Amino acid sequence: MNPWVRRLFPPLGDLELGGKPVPLPITVVVLTRDEERCIARCLDSVIGRGVDRVIVIDTGSADRTMSIVDGYRRHGVESVQVPWPGSFAELRNYAIDVVKTGWIVFLDADEWLAEESADQLVDCLESLSTVQCPERLAFAPIIHHPDSGLSVIELPRIFRADSGIRYRGAIHEHPVLPGTTQPPDLVGLDIWFHHDGYLPEVAIAKKKMDRNLSLLSTARDEDPDNPRWLYFLVKDGLPTLTRAQLIDVCTELRVLAERDTPTGDRRTAGEYYRLALCEACQGLAVAGDWHTVHRYSEEMDEPDAHYYRSMAALLTGVSDEGDLLEAIRLRREEKWVSTSALDRSGRHLDALIIALLARFRGGSTAEGYRELCQPWTDVFFEDSWVRTYFWAARGVRPSVQLSH
Template identity: 30%
Template sequence: MKELLLQDVNYPIEIEKIVSQNIIDNNDMVKITAAIICKDEEKTIERCIKSIENKVDEIVIIDTGSIDSTIDVVNNMKIDKVKIYQISWNNSFASARNYALDKVTYKWVFFIDADEYLIDEQLDLHRILKLLDEYKSVNKTVFSPKIIDANGHCSIGVGRIFKKNSHLIYYGDVHEEVRIKKQDGYDIPENISLNITLMHDGYTDEIMSKKDKTNRNMNLIKKMLVKEHDNLRWIFFYLRDGENILDLNEIQRITEKSILIYPPKGFSKSNIVDNQYTYPILSIYISKMICSETDTKKIYSLIDILESINKENNDAIFYRTILKINEIRREEKQLLIKLIGYRKDNIKPQYGAMHSEGKNIDLLMGYFLFRLGYIEVAKKYFDYVNDFGDNNIFIMEYKNIVKSILSLYC
């Protein structure tokens, strides 16, 4: 059962001991309810249900107002353990999940979204949760599966599995999380990642556009920022979901206000808030600055701070490389401008040159045009110089590069 734990993740000693001993009483197995929140998921709901049908004892589906054939698809599957409840959508995912908690029969709950599916057919979920049932802090713990998006990105900290009790509830109208409810507020439960894999394809560009998820999410996050304006969780999701629609000035203002201990002092390693969301917030700001091609010196200093927060993350080398690529592109653009100017002023034949009509210069212009994204214009140049340079090693090398590029993109 050691394969249940992920590599390079620190676990409580007790969890490692429970998993390594792998001792359970098969006569007293736990029972599990899978809970699904859905709306208009006719294309994915059957796949989701089939992936967990033989892993759990009950499947509770909360439909929040489907107008497609989602309900018909579920009913036509004719699975006895499936229970469907239909409610009105009240602009809160936490509310829908908590409604599901009220309807589940069994103590262990596994939340899975309709656009997700479990991929391990051999997974013995009952045995796993029976083992975890022995964990002394189980009633204050959520367990997180690996969630792999369509683009291959993997998340390991989204709590989905826990033992139902009156203290664990969902909180947040969107990007909701499990919290421990207290008389005077909330605590965050312990979160333990497990090597249980869910595939997820609900955030592809096509689906985001079709379901208008960005605007929906942004409106709901704004509500959460009113409730908890200093919570970096909501600030992070606001910036992440709105990165493509918020301008640089807005992202800068929010970033400086949220993660700098004393904003007037500006960015430095000693002036950064110690919080799990500081890193991703700063990363979004850097990304936006790079896209805006502004203040390269400042961007490099921000990357240094980002790297100091998490030295093992590859974002720093990615951003530095992108900056270098941008510098090279600017240099290439200047070279192209010089070549165009030279070619404009030198149209007469130059006998004794590599090519008397200047096709060697035209070849370079085509090359830089392609590198800078002017594909159609570049191809015209390449076609024009196609009969030139077969006996010149330097020219042949460039033409081979050009042919390889054209074979891929044209």
């Protein structure tokens, strides 16, 4: 197996390699608009690393982004300025047409290549030139969020520009095979991107939620029966949705899941439904609708189902030590933790265990466990009873509340 291939995502079962590696042109594409905060960091991570081209495609920056980019021309960085087309899919497809041939690597302006991966990227892609049927493949780096410690491993960012692969969707765009609505086969690579564009202060400053919701409306207009847009409506718009709206969206998604409505990507309608339930339950908890949270938890996958069931039980006073023992069992099993829709590092389970320990074993035991855990922040539960339960058990209320 290729040393950089980390995972083959179903339905891909094997990766055929053969022949002598052939160097192909490698182009890194960076899409920008008002990215003066981070564009230099992004470009610094790729220049001088052996890639053939670095192209910045800007859609109307009004800050210092382009003047910073101009300073990199001596390093061979190219730039193209185009009007914002109103769709990230259209913008990425434009970039593919600009590149034309060889490998295209999409690196967002608020991302940067990890040092070791930057040095390995050229060798990695040259080794992948021996892959059979490359026109059907897309490659996903590990996109790591240093602020949260979480990583995204299923987001295609690298493929052959001449494969015919194109993007669909105004926001949360996804690649499809030429002439179809089917996704390419996906290969996970041990190449690391870092990303900090969703730090709260960055997202607020760039008004990302407003932007995403507007583009989601466009995506739904163009593809009204696609379950993925309803899921992202819940995920991106959770703070804006009422209890009734959350339930309505989940009900609509359930219908689409029962019909097994195509999504155009690797997830099924049923998977999007279960993911949306996990997101929606955060808003429902804020609204105090723990009855619906408990009902929805019965349709989720573990470990999130147990997380929500146990939280509901804590709040209604019907939890027992079995909830604690099951939470500990799930926390120990990497196969369960790694599939969580809420936190694949299991920190939400740690918070649950802390609350249950405080309930059944006392504050000192809970404190001992808490000291072993990494924090996990979630604004939707910031002031909830579960968050403060541990402290209440100790008879204190800290100036900074315990967070997952």
